[in-house]
Amino acid sequence: MMLDRMTAPVRRRMAWLVAGNVALLLVIFSCLLPGDTISGAVSRLGTVLADTPRNIAPEMLAAIGLTAIIWTGAIDLSIGSVLAVGGAVFAMGYSHGAHPAICFAGCLLAAGGLVACNGLLVRWLRIPALIVTLAGLAAYRGLALVLVNVGVPGFDGNLTVPEEIYRVPGRDWAAWILLAAAGSAVAAELFFRMPRLWLAHGSSSAACRLHGLDLSRLAVSAFLFGGFYLGLGGVLYVSNQQTIDPARMALGFELSVIAAVVLGGTNIFGGEGSFLGTLLGVLFLYLARQTLLYALDDVHARQAFEGALILGVIGFDCVLHRGEHRMEELK
Amino acid sequence: MRAAALSVLLVLELAVFASVSGADVSTPGGVVDYLELKFLDLVPGLAPVLVLSVGMTLVLVTAGIDLSVGSMLALVAAVMSCCDGGTSFWFTAVPLGLLVGIGLGLFNGALVARLDVPPIVATLGTMIFYRGLCQVVMRDAERAPFFDVPGYEWLGGFGGSLVLLGLVVGVGGWFWSRSRWRRELLLVGGNRVAARYAGVPVDRRLIETYAVMGALAWLAAMCFTARNGAVNASTATGLELKVIVAVVLGGTRVEGGRGSLLGSVLGAFLVAVLDDGLREAKGWSDDHLPFEISHLRYLLLGLLLVAGVWLNTRVGRRDSD
Numbered sequence: 269m270m271l272d273r274m275t276a277p278v279r280r281r282m283a284w285l286v287a288g289n290v291a292l293l294l295v296i297f298s299c300l301l302p303g304d305t306i307s308g309a310v311s312r313l314g315t316v317l318a319d320t321p322r323n324i325a326p327e328m329l330a331a332i333g334l335t336a337i338i339w340t341g342a343i344d345l346s347i348g349s350v351l352a353v354g355g356a357v358f359a360m361g362y363s364h365g366a367h368p369a370i371c372f373a374g375c376l377l378a379a380g381g382l383v384a385c386n387g388l389l390v391r392w393l394r395i396p397a398l399i400v401t402l403a404g405l406a407a408y409r410g411l412a413l414v415l416v417n418v419g420v421p422g423f424d425g426n427l428t429v430p431e432e433i434y435r436v437p438g439r440d441w442a443a444w445i446l447l448a449a450a451g452s453a454v455a456a457e458l459f460f461r462m463p464r465l466w467l468a469h470g471s472s473s474a475a476c477r478l479h480g481l482d483l484s485r486l487a488v489s490a491f492l493f494g495g496f497y498l499g500l501g502g503v504l505y506v507s508n509q510q511t512i513d514p515a516r517m518a519l520g521f522e523l524s525v526i527a528a529v530v531l532g533g534t535n536i537f538g539g540e541g542s543f544l545g546t547l548l549g550v551l552f553l554y555l556a557r558q559t560l561l562y563a564l565d566d567v568h569a570r571q572a573f574e575g576a577l578i579l580g581v582i583g584f585d586c587v588l589h590r591g592e593h594r595m596e597e598l599k
Numbered sequence: 600m601r602a603a604a605l606s607v608l609l610v611l612e613l614a615v616f617a618s619v620s621g622a623d624v625s626t627p628g629g630v631v632d633y634l635e636l637k638f639l640d641l642v643p644g645l646a647p648v649l650v651l652s653v654g655m656t657l658v659l660v661t662a663g664i665d666l667s668v669g670s671m672l673a674l675v676a677a678v679m680s681c682c683d684g685g686t687s688f689w690f691t692a693v694p695l696g697l698l699v700g701i702g703l704g705l706f707n708g709a710l711v712a713r714l715d716v717p718p719i720v721a722t723l724g725t726m727i728f729y730r731g732l733c734q735v736v737m738r739d740a741e742r743a744p745f746f747d748v749p750g751y752e753w754l755g756g757f758g759g760s761l762v763l764l765g766l767v768v769g770v771g772g773w774f775w776s777r778s779r780w781r782r783e784l785l786l787v788g789g790n791r792v793a794a795r796y797a798g799v800p801v802d803r804r805l806i807e808t809y810a811v812m813g814a815l816a817w818l819a820a821m822c823f824t825a826r827n828g829a830v831n832a833s834t835a836t837g838l839e840l841k842v843i844v845a846v847v848l849g850g851t852r853v854e855g856g857r858g859s860l861l862g863s864v865l866g867a868f869l870v871a872v873l874d875d876g877l878r879e880a881k882g883w884s885d886d887h888l889p890f891e892i893s894h895l896r897y898l899l900l901g902l903l904l905v906a907g908v909w910l911n912t913r914v915g916r917r918d919s920d
Contacts, residue, residue: 395905
């Protein structure tokens with residue numbers, strides 16, 4: 269039923285991604301390391317698979333949230349800085365001895381609230397989402413730094429959280445939280461009306477307006493949904509870190525999430541995509557990074573390779589949609 | 600009108616930071632001394648932002664954006680730093696830097712014009728990619744061959760910066776105000792379909808614009824290295840936001856179709872005074888604020904960007920009404 273609702277390019281992309289993920293796993297398995305044996309390769313593959321849910325959960329949840337936002341034709345570039353604010357709020361709670369549940373709730377509310385705030389600003393100021401969130405990229409990072417300076421006594425650049433109890437969600441529960449949240453998103457796409465309205469908004473806002481839909485309210489609802497998922501991702505991200513450093517936390521996170529969403533078949537201009545494709549896209553990028561880790565000795569070259577891979581993926585997607593885009597221009 | 604408003608804002612900003620930094624501005628002589636010192640100090644530091652603002656104005660006029668300017672500057676400077684200092688630097692590193700700058704700009708332009716990647720996504724990607732290349736070139740090192748080059752340091756001083764800025768803003772502005780190219784870029788940014796129907800080679804103009812941005816990144820890299828003398832893999836991180844804020848505050852619309860070089864110059868001065876003022880106000884903030892005042896820089900830049908775009912949108916709507 270789900271596949272029937274997707275467009276042919278999204279279905280094709282998902283098939284490619286499934287094949288790509290399997291191929292990457294094979295590459296990781298067969299990567300020749302010095303003194304490697306079959307048991308070594310099996311253990312390497314086992315380590316990668318065991319660590320996968322914990323490592324990709326924040327990115328996957330953020331990607332689900334961003335997918336909803338991009339479906340409406342908007343974008344959120346500030347998600348890395350939003351996570352830094354979530355981390356700062358968590359650090360404030362921790363440094364004042366708050367219960368872990370309060371720290372996690374604060375992180376979720378701060379991160380989710382800021383994404384929702386982006387949606388409201390787009391609605392009220394009527395300026396492009398990319399500008400609001402580009403401003404947020406800088407402003408929220410500054411806000412995070414101010415918050416930790418004001419709220420964390422004796423803060424000297426980063427805060428170490430040695431207590432295991434503060435790392436339970438990100439380390440022990442990540443797989444279950446991810447399963448529940450991703451499952452809910454996919455179910456919502458299947459059974460609820462709202463995700464289809466977001467897609468309709470991104471596909472043709474003029475048609476939606478003629479249909480009597482309140483477009484700005486739809487866009488805000490997508491930002492609210494995105495905020496919840498990003499907040500949840502923020503909790504897992506923060507609780508998976510040993511130290512909290514708001515100046516460097518989640519730097520460049522937004523680009524890898526955007527790349528994963530686009531890779532998963534979501535049209536960057538909105539109106540097309542699926543949550544399942546996004547999940548596969550995040551997995552592909554994660555496995556590609558792991559492959560680089562094993563296959564490329566040069567640490568400095570990894571960022572360039574990753575950048576090239578992301579650019580290649582996005583460029584490829586845009587070439588595929590080039591004809592439609594030109595036709596849309598001429599309408 | 601906007602230029603006058605920006606000038607008033609600039610004077611207000613200078614007045615606030617003068618009082619916060621404890622400068623003696625109670626007499627006319629004190630004000631002149633303060634402004635003279637400020638100007639001598641600001642111009643060389645401001646040069647890279649101002650040069651890039653000129654290029655960003657062109658890019659924004661075409662309804663594009665270039666987030667990779669900081670990484671381009673860093674990569675050009677990194678490549679130039681691989682060449683030996685000495686007189687030969689002028690014949691090897693300088694032309695090589697120009698070629699690299701134009702090449703990087705052409706790559707951005709090809710992504711935007713040929714592959715139809717949205718400019719913000721394309722340049723966000725190249726921002727990471729170019730920074731990665733910068734790390735490949737620099738590793739963890741910091742290289743400083745620039746002050747060994749005869750005459751190079753002059754470019755980073757007040758006189759050299761003023762000459763370079765005069766050339767870019769003066770000659771560039773003169774060309775900008777009179778050329779057909781400008782009208783075509785405005786048309787591309789204002790209404791791309793109309794531009795295609797009017798026979799404007801849209802893709803070519805876009806590629807040219809990003810290539811000019813690359814060339815200006817090379818010039819900004821020269822200004823930067825001539826002043827700082829060294830470069831590393833994290834050089835000029837976050838510069839793109841300052842440049843965009845300067846240009847948007849200057850009245851250039853992010854939707855394209857309208858832009859002013861004079862406004863961008865004033866916007867760059869506003870951002871530079873803010874940056875410099877926050878640095879100078881550190882002593883005051885240590886006594887009066889519970890956090891480092893430098894952290895406000897990001898917050899204020901973000902707020903200025905939203906305020907600038909909101910104002911431009913309001914003015915645009917009022918004009919169209």
